[in-house]
Amino acid sequence: xxxxxxxxxxxxxxxxxxxxxxxxxxxxxxxxxxxxxxxxxxxxxxxxxxxxxxxxxxxxxxxxxxxxxxxxxxxxxxxxxxxxxxxxxxxxxxxxxxxxxxxxxxxxxxxxxxxxxxxxxxxxxxxxxxxxxxxxxxxxxxxxxxxxxxxxxxxxxxxxxxxxxxxxxxxxxxxxxxxxxxxxxxxxxxxxxxxxxxxxxxxxxxxxxxxxxxxxxxxxxxxxxxxxxxxxxxxxxxxxxxxxxxxxxxxxxxxxxxxxxxxxxxxxxxxxxxxxxxxxxxxxxxxxxxxxxxxxxxxxxxxxxxxxxxxxxxxxxxxxxxxxxxxxxxxxxxxx
Amino acid sequence: xxxxxxxxxxxxxxxxxxxxxxxxxxxxxxxxxxxxxxxxxxxxxxxxxxxxxxxxxxxxxxxxxxxxxxxxxxxxxxxxxxxxxxxxxxxxxxxxxxxxxxxxxxxxxxxxxxxxxxxxxxxxxxxxxxxxxxxxxxxxxxxxxxxxxxxxxxxxxxxxxxxxxxxxxxxxxxxxxxxxxxxxxxxxxxxxxxxxxxxxxxxxxxxxxxxxxxxxxxxxxxxxxxxxxxxxxxxxxxxxxxxxxxxxxxxxxxxxxxxxxxxxxxxxxxxxxxxxxxxxxxxxxxxxxxxxxxxxxxxxxxxxxxxxxxxxxxxxxxxxxxxxxxxxxxxxxxxx
Numbered sequence: 001x002x003x004x005x006x007x008x009x010x011x012x013x014x015x016x017x018x019x020x021x022x023x024x025x026x027x028x029x030x031x032x033x034x035x036x037x038x039x040x041x042x043x044x045x046x047x048x049x050x051x052x053x054x055x056x057x058x059x060x061x062x063x064x065x066x067x068x069x070x071x072x073x074x075x076x077x078x079x080x081x082x083x084x085x086x087x088x089x090x091x092x093x094x095x096x097x098x099x100x101x102x103x104x105x106x107x108x109x110x111x112x113x114x115x116x117x118x119x120x121x122x123x124x125x126x127x128x129x130x131x132x133x134x135x136x137x138x139x140x141x142x143x144x145x146x147x148x149x150x151x152x153x154x155x156x157x158x159x160x161x162x163x164x165x166x167x168x169x170x171x172x173x174x175x176x177x178x179x180x181x182x183x184x185x186x187x188x189x190x191x192x193x194x195x196x197x198x199x200x201x202x203x204x205x206x207x208x209x210x211x212x213x214x215x216x217x218x219x220x221x222x223x224x225x226x227x228x229x230x231x232x233x234x235x236x237x238x239x240x241x242x243x244x245x246x247x248x249x250x251x252x253x254x255x256x257x258x259x260x261x262x263x264x265x266x267x268x269x270x271x272x273x274x275x276x277x278x279x280x281x282x283x284x285x286x287x288x289x290x291x292x293x294x295x296x297x298x299x300x301x302x303x304x305x306x307x308x309x310x311x312x313x314x315x316x317x318x319x320x321x322x323x324x325x326x327x328x329x330x331x332x333x334x335x336x
Numbered sequence: 337x338x339x340x341x342x343x344x345x346x347x348x349x350x351x352x353x354x355x356x357x358x359x360x361x362x363x364x365x366x367x368x369x370x371x372x373x374x375x376x377x378x379x380x381x382x383x384x385x386x387x388x389x390x391x392x393x394x395x396x397x398x399x400x401x402x403x404x405x406x407x408x409x410x411x412x413x414x415x416x417x418x419x420x421x422x423x424x425x426x427x428x429x430x431x432x433x434x435x436x437x438x439x440x441x442x443x444x445x446x447x448x449x450x451x452x453x454x455x456x457x458x459x460x461x462x463x464x465x466x467x468x469x470x471x472x473x474x475x476x477x478x479x480x481x482x483x484x485x486x487x488x489x490x491x492x493x494x495x496x497x498x499x500x501x502x503x504x505x506x507x508x509x510x511x512x513x514x515x516x517x518x519x520x521x522x523x524x525x526x527x528x529x530x531x532x533x534x535x536x537x538x539x540x541x542x543x544x545x546x547x548x549x550x551x552x553x554x555x556x557x558x559x560x561x562x563x564x565x566x567x568x569x570x571x572x573x574x575x576x577x578x579x580x581x582x583x584x585x586x587x588x589x590x591x592x593x594x595x596x597x598x599x600x601x602x603x604x605x606x607x608x609x610x611x612x613x614x615x616x617x618x619x620x621x622x623x624x625x626x627x628x629x630x631x632x633x634x635x636x637x638x639x640x641x642x643x644x645x646x647x648x649x650x651x652x653x654x655x656x657x658x659x660x661x662x663x664x665x666x667x668x669x670x671x672x
Contacts, residue, residue, distance in 0.1 A: 016592075105602075133606035155573040156590060163572035192572040198560045202610040205573045207555065208548050208566075209583070210610045215547035216583050224534045230544075231582020236499035236528040237491040237541045239578030240657035244650060246567020246575075247545070247552050248635045253642055253650070254492060256352075260635045264619055264628065266441075270469035272620040274538040274546045283600055284608040292600065299584045299596045306589055309667035314580060314589070316665050321576035324656040331645035 003182045010034040010092050010121070012113065013102035014046065016156070017130055021100060023053025023159035026077065028186070034084045036092035043085055047074050053159050089113075093120035098183075100128040100152065110139040118143050126179055128152040132206060135199040137169035147173040152180055152193075153203055160318050162192040162325075165203045190322060218279020220298065221291035227298035243321055339518045346370040346428050346457070348449065349438035350382065352492070353466055357436060359389025359495035362413065364522070370420045372428035379421055383410050389495050425449075429456035434519075436464040436488065446475040454479050462515055464488040468542060471535040473505035483509040488516055488529075489539055496654050498528040498661075501539045526658060554615020556634065557627035563634035579657055 009025045011018050014037040025031045039045060051073055077083035086092035093099055099117050103109055110129065117127065127149040129139055140149045151167035158164070164184050168177045177195055184193040196203055202210060216234075220227050241250055248260060255263030264271070282288040306314075345361050347354050350373040361367045375381060387409055413419035422428035429435055435453050439445055446465065453463065463485040465475055476485045487503035494500070500520050504513045513531060520529040532539055538546060552570075556563050577586055584596060591599030600607070618624040642650075 132603070133609075155577070161573055161576070163569060165569065192568055194561070194565050194569050194572070196561055198558070200555075200558075200560055201613060202606055204555060204561050204566060204569050206606070207551055207610050207614070208570065209574055210607050211551035211614055212544050212548045213583055213587075213607075214611050214614075215543055219536075219540060219543065222534070222536075224536055225530070225532055225540050227584045228582075229530050230540060231585050232528055233499060233501070233530050233540050234544065234578050234582045235580070235661065236530070237497055238545055239575060239580070239582075240497070240654055240661070241491070242570050242575030243579040243657050244571070244575070244653045246564075246570045247549055248563045248631065249567050249639050251549075252635050252639045253647075257641070259632075259639075259641070261632045264632075267468070268619045270538055270542070271546050271549075272618060273469075274543050275550055275618065277537060278543070278547055278550075282608060282611065283604045295584065296595075296597045296600075299588050303585050303588045303595075305593070305595070311589075312667055313665040317580045317660060317663070318576055320660040320663070321579050321657060324653060324660060325571065325576070327653070327656070329649040329652050331649055 003179060003186065004030075004097065006030050006032065007183065008032040008034065008095055008097045010036065010096040010099045011102065012036050012089070012092070012099065012117070013104075014039075014042070014049075015102060017154065017158065018102040019046075019049050019053050020157045020159045021102060021130065021154065022050060022083075023055075024191070026082065027055050027159070028189075032082055032084070034086055034092045034096065036086045036089055046085065050074055053157075089116055090120045093117055093125070094122075096121050096125045098126045098128060100130060102130040105131060105133055107134055107138055110134055111142045114139055114149060115142040118145065118148075126176060128180065130154055133202065135169065136167065136172060137199055140169060140171075146171040148176060150176055150180060151203070152184075153205070155205060157315070157318075160315060160322065162190055162322060163205060164191055164193040165196055165205055166193050167196040167199060167203055169199060190326070214281060215279055217291040217295055218281050220295050221279070221281060226302075227295055228302035231302070243325065339515060339522065340366075340433065342366050342368065343433045343519065344368040344370065344431055346372065346432040346435045347438065348372050348425070348428070348435065348453070349440075350375075350378070350385075351438060353490065353494065354438035355382075355385050355389050356493045356495045357438060357466065357490065358386060358419075359391075360527070362418065363391050363495065364525075368418055368420070370422055370428045370432065372422045372425055382421065386410055389493075425452055426456045429453055429461070430458075432457050432461045434462045434464060436466060438466040441467060441469060443470055443474055446470055447478045450475055450485060451478040454481065454484075462512060464516065466490055469538065471505065472503065472508060473535055476505060476507075482507040484512060486512055486516060487539070488520075489541070491541060493651070493654075496651060496658065498526055498658060499541060500527055500529040501532055501541055502529050503532040503535060503539055505535060526662070550617060551615055553627045553631055554617050556631050557615070557617060562638075563631055564638040567638070579661065 009031055011022055011033060014035055022033055022035060025033050054073055099121050101113060103113060129151050130153060131151055132153055136149045136151050140146050150172045153165040155161040155163045166177060166180050181193045181195060184191040216230055219225050219230060251263045252260045281291050345367055347358055347369060350371055358369055358371060361369050390409055435457050437449060439449060465472060465487050466489060467487055468489055472485045472487050476482050486508045489501040491497040491499045502513060502516050517529045517531060520527040552566055555561050555566060587599045588596045617627050
C-alpha cells in the first residue's frame with residue numbers, strides 16, 4: 001500500500017483547517033484534490049480563501065491586481081485538472097485514493113458522514129479524520145470495514161506546522177498507518193508525522209499543551225503573574241528551547257554528564273514540590289472556574305483582535321522557526 | 337536607584353550558569369565583573385571555560401591557535417580592568433554595585449553566604465540569587481537588611497536565553513525590583529526580565545515546564561508514545577508555536593473572532609476530559625515512579641551524550657530562534 005505518484009485526495013469540510021490542508025496537498029506536484037463543503041456560496045468562498053494557503057502567494061485584499069492573480073491561481077489549478085469542486089459527496093468521493101474529513105467536531109456528524117463516504121468511495125481508499133478530539137474507534141462504529149479509518153490530527157496551521165499525529169484505532173490495519181506516515185514523509189515534505197500508539201483523549205500534543213495551560217490558568221487566577229507576562233515567560237524560555245529540543249532531550253542536556261537521570265536526581269525535590277502543588281482548575285462546571293473571567297479579560301486586553309497584517313506576520317515568523325529547525329549548521333555530528 | 341553607566345557585578349560561584357552569567361554581563365560595555373569561586377585551580381578553569389561564553393568566540397579545544405586567542409581575550413579583559421579574579425569573598429564583594437550568587441542549591445549554604453556577603457559588600461549593593469528553587473525570603477533569614485535580596489532566575493544558557501524571572505520576597509524593596517528590571521532591559525539587551533508577583537515553588541517557567549513534563553512522563557509510562565516521538569511532537573508543534581506566541585495569545589488567535597473565550601467554549605469538552613485524566617506520576621518516593629527507568633532508558637538510547645559539535649549546533653540554533661523573535665516583518669501593525 002505504498003504512496004503512488006499521483007494520489008487523489010478528497011477533502012470534506014473546507015473551514016480554516018480544511019483550506020490549509022488543501023494548501024498542504026496542493027503544494028505537492030503529484031496530487032489531485034477534490035473538495036466538498038455544504039456552506040452556501042462555497043465556490044466564491046474557495047476562490048477568495050484558498051489563495052491564502054497556496055505557496056508563494058502574498059495576498060492583500062486591498063490590492064486588486066493581486067486579487068486577480070489569486071483567482072487566476074485557483075482557476076489554473078481547476079483548468080489543469082488538479083482541483084475539482086463538487087456539489088455532492090458522492091461525486092467528490094468517487095475517484096479518491098484518500099478521503100480526509102474536517103467537518104464539525106460532533107460524533108453524530110462523523111459517524112453519519114463516514115458511513116456515507118464508505119458507500120461512495122473506492123474500496124481501496126484511505127480514510128483520514130482531522131479531528132482533535134474524537135477517536136477513530138468511535139467515529140467508525142457505523143462503518144462496515146473498521147480497518148480503514150485513522151486520525152490524522154494536524155496542528156494549526158497545517159500548511160506550515162510540521163506535526164501530524166497519526167492515531168489508528170485498535171482495528172485500523174497497520175498498512176493504513178504506514179501509508180499515512182509515508183505520504184507525509186515524502187521527500188521535500190516539511191511535515192513530520194508521528195504515530196500515537198494508543199487512542200487517548202487529546203492525543204499527545206494537546207495533552208501536553210493542556211497540561212501546561214491548566215497551570216498557566218491557575219497562576220493567573222492566583223495573581224502570581226499576568227496572562228501577558230506568562231506569555232512573555234513562555235516565549236523567552238520554553239518556546240525557543242522546545243523548538244530546538246524536545247523536553248526529554250533538553251533535560252538530557254541539562255543534566256550534563258549524567259544526562260536526564262542526573263537531572264531528575266538534582267531537581268527532583270523542586271520537581272516533586274511543584275507536581276504536588278500544581279493547580280487543579282476546571283474549564284466546565286461551576287467549581288474551580290473562577291480563573292476564566294480573569295484570563296479572558298487579561299487576554300483580550302493584552303491582544304484584542306488580530307489584524308490581517310499581524311496574522312501574516314505570525315505566519316511568516318512560524319515559517320522562519322520551522323526553517324531554522326531544518327537548517328544545517330555543519331557540526332552536528334559527533335567529532336572524531 | 338537607576339542603573340548607572342558602570343555597574344560592578346560580583347559573581348559568586350562560576351559553574352555553568354555562573355560562567356554564562358559572566359558572559360552576559362561582560363557582553364555589555366559598561367560593566368566590571370569580579371569573580372569568586374572556591375574550586376581548586378579556579379583561575380585555570382576560568383581561562384579555559386569563560387571564552388565559550390564570550391561574544392564572537394568560536395572555541396575549539398583541538399585548535400591551539402584559537403585556544404591562545406581565547407586566553408588572550410580573558411587576559412585582555414583582565415588587563416583592561418573589566419574582569420577581576422578574587423581569592424576571597426571579602427575582596428570580591430568590596431566594590432560591588434551588584435552581587436549575584438550561583439552557588440549550590442542548598443538553603444544552609446545560601447543563608448550562610450548571604451550573611452557573609454552582607455557584611456562585606458557596600459550597603460547600597462543589590463543582591464541577586466540565581467536559584468531555581470529557594471525563595472529569597474528563605475535565603476535572607478540570617479541577613480540584617482531584608483529589603484535587598486531578590487531572585488534573578490535565568491534559563492539555561494543565560495547568555496543566550498532571553499528570560500530572567502525576577503522574584504522578590506515580600507520584604508524586598510520595590511526599587512530593588514525596578515533596578516533589576518531596568519538592568520536587564522537596557523537598550524541593546526536581548527534579555528526579557530519578568531517580575532513574578534508571589535514567591536511560589538519553581539517560580540513560573542519551571543512550573544509550566546514541569547506541568548508538561550509530568551504528562552510527558554505519564555504518556556511514556558503508558559506506552560502511548562516513545563520519549564523520542566514525544567520530543568518530535570513537541571518540536572514539530574508546540575515549540576515553534578510558543579516561540580512565536582505565548583499560550584494565551586495562541587488560543588486568542590485559535591478562537592478566531594471570539595478569541596480565547598470562543599476557544600474555551602469550543603474545546604472545553606476535550607480540555608476538561610484531558611484535565612480530568614492527566615497523569616499523576618511522582619519523581620520522589622516509591623509510588624508512581626515506574627516511569628523513571630523507562631524514560632531514562634529511552635532518553636539515553638535516543639540521545640546518548642552530546643558531542644562538543646552538537647552542543648555548539650544547539651547553541652547556534654537557539655540564537656537563531658531568538659533572532660527570529662526580534663526580526664521585523666514590516667506588517668505587524670494594525671492596517672488602517
